[in-house]
Amino acid sequence: MTxxxxxxxxxxxxxxxxxxxxxxxxxxxxxxxxxxxxGIPLAALRLAQLTHAPSASVYWGNLxxxxxxxxxANLRQDSLTRWPAAASPVDVGYKCDxxxxxxxxxxxxxxxxxxxxxxxxxxAIGDYETPRVRLVGCLxxxxxxxxxxxxxxxMDLSRRSFVEKVDFVTSVGHARDGxxxxxxxxxxxxxxxxxxxxxIFDFETPDRRxxxxxxxxxVEVAEVLDSMSLTPxxxxxxxxxxxxxxxxxxxxxxxxxPNRILLKV
Amino acid sequence: MKKKLATLEEALEPIRSGCTxxxxxxxxxxxxxxxxxxxxxxxxxxxxVLTWANTTAIDLLSAAGAVRRWEGIYAGMFSLGLAPxxxxxxxxxxxxxxxxxxxxxVARLRAAGQGLPSLPIKTLFGSDIAxxxxxxxxxxACPISGxxxxxxxxxxxxxxxxxxxxxxxxxxxQWPIVRDSDDVDxxxxxxxxxxxxxxxxIIPHDAVKRRPALTYIPGFQVEAIVEVPxxxxxxxxxxxxxxxxxxxxxxxxxxxxxxxxxxxxxxxxHGAPTHEDYLAKVGGLAALAALDVAREEGGR
Numbered sequence: 031m032t033x034x035x036x037x038x039x040x041x042x043x044x045x046x047x048x049x050x051x052x053x054x055x056x057x058x059x060x061x062x063x064x065x066x067x068x069g070i071p072l073a074a075l076r077l078a079q080l081t082h083a084p085s086a087s088v089y090w091g092n093l094x095x096x097x098x099x100x101x102x103a104n105l106r107q108d109s110l111t112r113w114p115a116a117a118s119p120v121d122v123g124y125k126c127d128x129x130x131x132x133x134x135x136x137x138x139x140x141x142x143x144x145x146x147x148x149x150x151x152x153x154a155i156g157d158y159e160t161p162r163v164r165l166v167g168c169l170x171x172x173x174x175x176x177x178x179x180x181x182x183x184x185m186d187l188s189r190r191s192f193v194e195k196v197d198f199v200t201s202v203g204h205a206r207d208g209x210x211x212x213x214x215x216x217x218x219x220x221x222x223x224x225x226x227x228x229x230i231f232d233f234e235t236p237d238r239r240x241x242x243x244x245x246x247x248x249v250e251v252a253e254v255l256d257s258m259s260l261t262p263x264x265x266x267x268x269x270x271x272x273x274x275x276x277x278x279x280x281x282x283x284x285x286x287x288p289n290r291i292l293l294k295v
Numbered sequence: 296m297k298k299k300l301a302t303l304e305e306a307l308e309p310i311r312s313g314c315t316x317x318x319x320x321x322x323x324x325x326x327x328x329x330x331x332x333x334x335x336x337x338x339x340x341x342x343x344v345l346t347w348a349n350t351t352a353i354d355l356l357s358a359a360g361a362v363r364r365w366e367g368i369y370a371g372m373f374s375l376g377l378a379p380x381x382x383x384x385x386x387x388x389x390x391x392x393x394x395x396x397x398x399x400x401v402a403r404l405r406a407a408g409q410g411l412p413s414l415p416i417k418t419l420f421g422s423d424i425a426x427x428x429x430x431x432x433x434x435x436a437c438p439i440s441g442x443x444x445x446x447x448x449x450x451x452x453x454x455x456x457x458x459x460x461x462x463x464x465x466x467x468x469q470w471p472i473v474r475d476s477d478d479v480d481x482x483x484x485x486x487x488x489x490x491x492x493x494x495x496x497i498i499p500h501d502a503v504k505r506r507p508a509l510t511y512i513p514g515f516q517v518e519a520i521v522e523v524p525x526x527x528x529x530x531x532x533x534x535x536x537x538x539x540x541x542x543x544x545x546x547x548x549x550x551x552x553x554x555x556x557x558x559x560x561x562x563x564x565h566g567a568p569t570h571e572d573y574l575a576k577v578g579g580l581a582a583l584a585a586l587d588v589a590r591e592e593g594g595r
Contacts, residue, residue: 057322057477060374092477105374107324107531107538108588111475118476122321122347123405126398130417153394154385158427164385166371168424169348170397176418200394202421214421215434215443 033274036070036293037282038246039225041274043074043182046223049083051135054125054178056169057091057110062295063140066184069292071138072098076286077278089134090115092122101291129173132217137174137181139221143196144183146240146260148203148221148233150175151196158198168200175201180222187226192258204238229254230271235263244271299466299520303333303570306491306519310334310454315343317450317487318352319457321478322373323538326352326530327458327493329523332564332573335359345450346370347400347479350378351530351543357381357390358556359564364391366450368400375543379550393431394424395447403450404479407486415444455487458527459512460535462494463502466517469509473591475533484512493523495535523570525583536586542577 033041047053055071076098078086090096095116102109119125128134142165143151152171156162174181185191202211204220211220223243224231230243241263242254247270255261274282287293307330310316320326331352340361346353348369356362358380370381370392384390395403402414415437419425425432431448457480462468468484484490492512497520503510529539529546549559567573574580 060376064374092475106540107475107533111473111533111588118474120476121479121481122397122477123401123479123482126401130398153423158423159391160388161386164377164382164392166377167348167367167369167394168396169369172396172422172424173398173418176420199421199423206421209421211421215417216420 033279034293035227035246036065037274037279038271040070040073040077040282040293041278042230042271043070043225044077044081044278045272046180046182047075047078047083047086047136049085051083051086052133053086053088053136054134054174055088055090055138062186065293065295066140066186067138069294070184073282073286073292077281080281080285081278089125092125093118101287101289103289103291126170126173129170129177132177132179134178135180137178138184139171139174139181139201140184141171141200143191143193144185144224145193145196145203146262147205147238148183148224148240149196149199149206150183150201150203150221151198153198153200155197172201175203175220176216178219181220183221183224185224185226187228187254187257189257189259192260194260204233210238228257231262239263241265242268244269246271247273296465296514298464299514299517300464300497301519301521303329303493303521303523306521307333307337309489310339312339313341314453315345315451317345317452317455317483318349319347319455319478319480319483320352320527320530321348323350323530324475324478324527324533325458325480326350326527327456328352328355328528328530329526329570329573330456330458330491330493331355332567332570335361335560335564336568345452347483354378354380354550355564357384358550358560360384360389362390364393366393366395368395368397372543372547375547379547380556383553393428396424399424399432399447400450401479401482402447404482404486406447406449407451408482411449413446413448415446417444419445450486451488452486453488455483455490457484457490457492457512458523458532459492459494460532461496461498462492462512462520463498463500463514464520465500466492466512466514466520467500467503467510468492468494468512468517468520469503469506470511471534471591472509473534481511484516487516489518490516491519491521492517493521493526495522495524495526495532497522525574526570528574528577528583534591535588536583537588539577539586
């Protein structure tokens with residue numbers, strides 16, 4: 031049984047979610063960015079809940095434990111307003127406090143740039159004061175990297191995005207300018223996986239540099255390196271990203287995303 | 296209780312060029328766009344603008360060249376991409392920016408609401424957000440525990456403008472039963488020095504008294520309250536109407552260039568001297584009704 035790239039990635043991400051985890055997923059964006067930031071994360075969470083992690087739960091936007099059994103094709107404000115959920119905390123300060131108290135196990139993040147040590151940029155390309163491209167700012171992404179136990183970065187591979195050093199460090203990864211995150215004053219955390227359309231990366235190296243963890247089926251190391259401006263650590267043996275099995279695919283196609291909304295693009 | 300009911304012009308009259316303005320709402324919800332258009336028509340400029348996650352309000356002000364500086368967690372157009380006029384302003388150096396993460400901005404608002412000059416966070420160690428903003432974010436050792444912390448400056452604004460749901464003549468503003476709580480408007484109201492609120496509908500004070508727990512902005516905090524139906528258009532008011540995707544698409548298409556943005560302002564801001572004129576221009580109440588969503592009982 032063949033699978034799509036999105037299904038492969040969904041299964042891979044689901045495997046990282048443990049029973050009892052509280053996962054944060056953001057709201058919004060569109061097209062491919064929606065798939066990366068919302069679609070795959072929600073599908074992966076559902077897959078984890080239905081297979082190995084029945085007690086995993088999600089904080090989505092400002093909804094705690096939203097009902098994810100159905101999803102509208104066109105997500106507009108009223109769909110979100112009316113979404114069934116266990117709780118809609120009084121304001122977003124509640125979530126901010128939870129973040130600083132390290133209440134979340136997993137978050138999903140993406141950006142315009144990520145560098146060799148997992149620092150992320152969603153603020154500005156070029157000079158901060160007169161940038162070549164002004165991006166959106168920062169939202170709670172610095173919090174995800176500072177306080178969440180296992181952030182997962184979802185980004186398609188490109189030379190423009192995977193750079194040796196980002197232009198602006200919005201969110202602190204594992205090290206920067208020769209100092210570890212702990213030396214900067216942060217606790218444990220930082221991105222645990224970088225999930226892309228060609229490969230999976232992690233930072234489990236002695237100096238915390240990005241490492242190639244697995245290759246997607248049909249992709250070779252040379253193609254991955256050609257798609258990056260930074261050179262990750264390449265282990266002697268690089269395994270293949272595990273393909274979803276028939277049961278997982280059936281769950282994704284029939285139960286989780288039957289109308290192909292979450293994994294559309 | 297003092298009566299706070301005003302016209303939009305009366306409510307906004309004290310706002311002057313060069314002031315610091317906090318703007319409520321979040322993403323494509325409850326942007327106080329009618330108030331923004333009124334300020335633009337008056338030629339107010341040189342503003343320092345403080346926001347949470349902002350979209351149409353900051354971009355309209357930027358299109359008019361009214362913003363000197365922005366401080367907030369996000370400025371973009373949500374599912375529609377980047378905020379074109381704001382972005383152009385920053386990229387050209389006309390708009391100065393200071394970014395804050397969510398916990399930083401929450402601390403800033405709470406500090407202002409508590410009358411404190413700053414409050415601590417632990418978030419931004421090693422981030423360029425802090426390193427490039429030493430005047431507002433500074434590291435120190437907690438005098439009690441010795442722990443390293445970052446103090447963030449209180450978010451003080453001369454004026455605060457929030458678009459709410461319903462309110463009474465005394466300025467008590469209420470939530471509907473079902474709403475999208477992904478915002479910080481209540482916090483921003485508590486932090487305000489001079490708070491101006493526009494609402495979809497003025498309701499009787501007796502209705503407010505029947506559900507005091509829904510009052511998220513009590514009247515004593517409010518300087519003026521104005522009934523402005525569809526006051527957030529083209530953004531949504533959760534529980535009242537959805538965002539106007541067609542108008543937003545046209546706005547973004549126009550704003551691809553500076554000349555296009557000026558043409559948009561000519562048509563929809565300067566060419567519509569009152570909010571009623573604007574509503575007529577965007578299709579009238581019959582067309583806007585297509586954006587309405589089913590309303591829940593309570594709060595109106």
